[in-house]
Amino acid sequence: MGRIPRDYLINRVVTLVLTILIAATIIWIIPRLSPIDPAEIALGRMAAGAGAVANSEEILAQLRTQMGIDQPLIVQYVKYLAGALVFDFGLSTAAFPTPVSTLILNALPWTLGLMILSLIITFFIGNLLGALMVWERSPKLVKVAIPAAMVFTSIPPILSGLLLMWIFAAKLQWFPLTGAYSIFVEPGWNWAFIQSVIHHGFLPALSIVIVTFGFWALGMRGLMITVQGEDYVKLAEAKGLRPRYILYRYMIRNAILPQITAFALKVGLLIAGQVLVERIFAYNGMGKLLYDAILNQDFPVIQGVSYVIILMTALSVFLVDLLYPFIDPRIRHEAH
Amino acid sequence: MTDKPVLTLRDLSIEFPTPKGLVKAVKHLDLTIQKGRRVGFIGESGSGKTTTALAIMQMLAEPGRVSSGTIDLAGIDVLALSEEEMRQTRLSRIAYIPQGAMNSLNPVMRIEPQLWDGIIAHEGHVVEAELKRRSDEALASVGLPHHTAQLYPHELSGGMKQRVCIAMGIILNPDLIIADEPTSALDVVTQRQVMQTLKDIQAKIGSGLILIGHDMGLMAQSVDELAVLKDGELVEHGTVQQILEAPEHPYTQDLISSVPLVGGESFLNPERQADAPKRDSTEPLLRFDTVRKDYGDVTALHPLSFTLQGDTPQIISIVGQSGSGKSTMGSIMLGFNEPSQGKVLYEGQDVYNMSAAQSLAFRKNVQAVFQDPYACFNPFYRVNHALKFPFKRFGLAKSEAHTQQAMEEACAAVGLDPDLVLSRYPHQLSGGQRQRLIVARALMLSPKLLIADEPVSMVDASLRASILSNIYDLKDKYGISILYITHDLATAYHVSDFVMVLYKGHVVEAGPPKEVIGDPQHPYTQLLIDSIPWPDLHRSWGHTGGEWDPEAKEAAARRADMVFRGAVPGFDLVAG
Numbered sequence: 081m082g083r084i085p086r087d088y089l090i091n092r093v094v095t096l097v098l099t100i101l102i103a104a105t106i107i108w109i110i111p112r113l114s115p116i117d118p119a120e121i122a123l124g125r126m127a128a129g130a131g132a133v134a135n136s137e138e139i140l141a142q143l144r145t146q147m148g149i150d151q152p153l154i155v156q157y158v159k160y161l162a163g164a165l166v167f168d169f170g171l172s173t174a175a176f177p178t179p180v181s182t183l184i185l186n187a188l189p190w191t192l193g194l195m196i197l198s199l200i201i202t203f204f205i206g207n208l209l210g211a212l213m214v215w216e217r218s219p220k221l222v223k224v225a226i227p228a229a230m231v232f233t234s235i236p237p238i239l240s241g242l243l244l245m246w247i248f249a250a251k252l253q254w255f256p257l258t259g260a261y262s263i264f265v266e267p268g269w270n271w272a273f274i275q276s277v278i279h280h281g282f283l284p285a286l287s288i289v290i291v292t293f294g295f296w297a298l299g300m301r302g303l304m305i306t307v308q309g310e311d312y313v314k315l316a317e318a319k320g321l322r323p324r325y326i327l328y329r330y331m332i333r334n335a336i337l338p339q340i341t342a343f344a345l346k347v348g349l350l351i352a353g354q355v356l357v358e359r360i361f362a363y364n365g366m367g368k369l370l371y372d373a374i375l376n377q378d379f380p381v382i383q384g385v386s387y388v389i390i391l392m393t394a395l396s397v398f399l400v401d402l403l404y405p406f407i408d409p410r411i412r413h414e415a416h
Numbered sequence: 417m418t419d420k421p422v423l424t425l426r427d428l429s430i431e432f433p434t435p436k437g438l439v440k441a442v443k444h445l446d447l448t449i450q451k452g453r454r455v456g457f458i459g460e461s462g463s464g465k466t467t468t469a470l471a472i473m474q475m476l477a478e479p480g481r482v483s484s485g486t487i488d489l490a491g492i493d494v495l496a497l498s499e500e501e502m503r504q505t506r507l508s509r510i511a512y513i514p515q516g517a518m519n520s521l522n523p524v525m526r527i528e529p530q531l532w533d534g535i536i537a538h539e540g541h542v543v544e545a546e547l548k549r550r551s552d553e554a555l556a557s558v559g560l561p562h563h564t565a566q567l568y569p570h571e572l573s574g575g576m577k578q579r580v581c582i583a584m585g586i587i588l589n590p591d592l593i594i595a596d597e598p599t600s601a602l603d604v605v606t607q608r609q610v611m612q613t614l615k616d617i618q619a620k621i622g623s624g625l626i627l628i629g630h631d632m633g634l635m636a637q638s639v640d641e642l643a644v645l646k647d648g649e650l651v652e653h654g655t656v657q658q659i660l661e662a663p664e665h666p667y668t669q670d671l672i673s674s675v676p677l678v679g680g681e682s683f684l685n686p687e688r689q690a691d692a693p694k695r696d697s698t699e700p701l702l703r704f705d706t707v708r709k710d711y712g713d714v715t716a717l718h719p720l721s722f723t724l725q726g727d728t729p730q731i732i733s734i735v736g737q738s739g740s741g742k743s744t745m746g747s748i749m750l751g752f753n754e755p756s757q758g759k760v761l762y763e764g765q766d767v768y769n770m771s772a773a774q775s776l777a778f779r780k781n782v783q784a785v786f787q788d789p790y791a792c793f794n795p796f797y798r799v800n801h802a803l804k805f806p807f808k809r810f811g812l813a814k815s816e817a818h819t820q821q822a823m824e825e826a827c828a829a830v831g832l833d834p835d836l837v838l839s840r841y842p843h844q845l846s847g848g849q850r851q852r853l854i855v856a857r858a859l860m861l862s863p864k865l866l867i868a869d870e871p872v873s874m875v876d877a878s879l880r881a882s883i884l885s886n887i888y889d890l891k892d893k894y895g896i897s898i899l900y901i902t903h904d905l906a907t908a909y910h911v912s913d914f915v916m917v918l919y920k921g922h923v924v925e926a927g928p929p930k931e932v933i934g935d936p937q938h939p940y941t942q943l944l945i946d947s948i949p950w951p952d953l954h955r956s957w958g959h960t961g962g963e964w965d966p967e968a969k970e971a972a973a974r975r976a977d978m979v980f981r982g983a984v985p986g987f988d989l990v991a992g
Contacts, residue, residue: 311519318473318514319534319584320506329533330522337524409568410523 206296233294699764701726
């Protein structure tokens with residue numbers, strides 16, 4: 081395996097930084113195009129709680145100063161970018177005055193754990209099933225069962241989630257209904273807690289796997305059909321190689337390449353993707369945080385969450401770019 | 417060599433059940449191949465030659481099946497083998513060398529493991545030192561350097577990939593090698609080198625060889641016996657000598673006579689020369705003014721100037737191997753590929769700096785026919801769409817009936833029955849029909865210049881001559897000037913008025929075809945001519961004489977000056 085050429089690396093790093101900068105700018109501009117004044121909303125919330133607020137003009141001005149929205153736009157922008165570098169997005173307007181970074185930090189591990197894990201599981205199951213759908217030697221049962229299982233793909237995730245809850249949590253009582261861990265265990269690196277997290281995460285993860293594996297399976301099926309017709313697969317058969325070896329080393333190994341790029345793109349999307357799954361399982365992840373922030377017009381949180389999503393997507397694409405020459409030797413030439 | 421047969425086919429029939437009924441791909445084939453003999457299977461696409469080979473390998477595509485007969489491989493009844501026994505038979509007893517060497521190697525594996533996995537699949541665990549010894553030996557036997565083992569397929573040239581495929585095939589010393597058009601994707605010089613390698617190695621291991629192909633010349637130079645197949649039937653079988661010198665079946669006679677030969681009889685029937693279309697410009701039709709093209713550090717085309725007057729229609733051939741810059745030249749002429757230096761002038765106007773109206777006129781007057789007749793149609797539309805659309809776009813259509821009439825006339829001009837082809841979809845037509853339609857499409861626009869880039873290299877040999885005569889008719893009957901880009905010297909010899917031989921972006925030899933191709937002076941042209949397989953047993957490949965040594969010739973070609981003999985009126989060439 082050759083080293084990564086320096087020019088290629090520089091090129092990729094510059095692309096990464098530019099992508100993040102442009103995206104961060106866009107998510108900063110969009111809320112500012114909206115006529116809503118977050119200070120007024122905060123005041124409105126106070127008024128709703130207290131019935132009436134005296135000196136409202138003064139409080140409004142104070143709120144604006146605290147939120148930093150009384151300053152010229154350019155100053156706000158520079159401050160925002162400087163803050164974004166250290167993940168400081170100011171204070172939440174809905175859960176005022178909690179810093180946005182604290183909210184994200186509390187939610188992110190749950191999402192990363194649940195979503196990335198289910199994405200990885202889905203990636204493997206989906207691609208394997210997709211490959212088996214095409215492989216000539218797959219058992220008949222597999223060839224019938226997989227397309228039938230595709231039905232689940234067309235079910236909205238909330239429905240499949242509710243169905244799973246009803247069967248496994250309500251009827252069979254194998255798994256807890258909601259939450260990320262049991263209230264009877266102490267959060268920390270202890271076995272009881274980890275066990276509880278896995279126990280609670282199983283159903284949400286399963287509901288995601290069930291509805292998303294079809295994406296990978298269908299994509300893989302198409303890629304496998306193309307690869308199956310390739311001359312090198314025919315020659316592999318003519319060489320008398322064992323069928324399983326041909327499946328793994330010649331067919332899947334080549335068909336999987338575009339799927340790996342898709343995987344990188346999905347990482348970012350998934351963080352915010354399964355909002356409804358997090359909702360119905362009352363799972364306190366990024367999806368739920370974003371959902372609540374949108375409902376409350378909590379701009380700093382929306383910005384913060386969007387920024388993290390962009391960062392994750394850009395980073396995973398960056399990593400795949402670096403990794404790609406190692407999994408596809410043909411790419412290395414194009415580095416020059 | 418013993419006379420023991422390595423392969424005996426008895427009454428072999430192969431059929432494909434399709435929704436439209438049973439298709440009999442091979443009918444009652446009887447054939448015996450002796451050990452150490454080379455047998456050629458020749459016929460058009462669809463004649464059953466590849467199907468027979470795949471049946472011997474037990475690799476027929478679904479739903480094809482052997483419906484009757486037996487296949488006996490040196491005492492083994494192939495049809496009675498279980499799937500696992502057949503797997504073990506492949507490579508160890510029968511090796512297959514595929515057609516598309518370009519794509520026959522796993523792109524994500526180095527060469528070495530691709531040689532090793534064949535050994536391991538048949539012998540189980542073998543220590544690495546032994547694997548290495550055997551793979552190095554196999555690579556050396558096909559003339560590949562030792563370090564090839566560590567390369568990936570995309571790092572090899574087409575000829576090298578085909579040699580790797582041969583090395584794979586012989587690594588277990590099979591009884592029978594089946595080579596399915598192993599050189600069809602290679603240019604002539606490489607073809608001769610690879611064919612020589614294959615023959616040498618087959619003689620060394622003493623196996624039988626089936627060479628599948630459609631090129632009578634290549635067969636004459638490569639095999640001992642010929643089996644001629646047509647529509648799944650063996651129409652003639654005998655030694656090459658018998659078949660070439662006294663072909664009995666009319667189809668075999670056709671196959672032999674349809675090969676255009678340098679110096680041979682012309683396949684064209686020139687009629688009276690038509691006048692060039694009326695021109696409203698006194699400027700030359702096409703002019704290259706010191707045109708050069710670079711791709712990065714590589715110069716694909718060195719500065720070249722020529723003027724094609726266009727007052728009398730002419731066919732100018734541009735001949736060269738892949739990578740010689742001939743297609744680059746074509747795309748520059750068509751305005752698709754801006755030159756790095758110099759100007760391309762069409763009737764005095766710079767092709768890369770035209771107004772919208774000039775550009776429209778240029779597109780109508782300069783038409784193209786490309787290599788791949790499959791890629792030239794939008795599969796979504798019936799083929800008449802491809803003919804109708806430009807005709808209407810360029811404002812030539814007066815009415816729907818007029819368009820229909822123009823289409824029918826164009827089809828008739830290229831020998832197609834308009835009722836039969838026009839309302840069909842592209843996939844329902846053969847390659848030859850499609851390529852004719854592309855010519856018809858160009859003709860409908862009454863262009864002044866046609867650029868034909870390898871127009872017949874992807875159609876069956878037997879159709880090449882007739883499609884070329886369609887193209888020739890464009891000059892002869894319709895007065896259109898043509899630039900014919902090809903690697904095939906024999907056809908260039910017959911159709912062109914002037915030939916330019918391109919080598920690494922330089923015009924190395926130019927002049928009238930009878931001189932350039934009939935009596936080549938430049939070492940590179942000589943090498944090309946020497947590499948043509950001749951369908952003549954008394955002649956070893958080409959004819960310029962002397963030892964065949966491509967390296968020495970190429971070295972000489974790099975030093976030699978351009979040879980330029982005789983201009984033709986209306987065409988001036990200036991190199992440098």
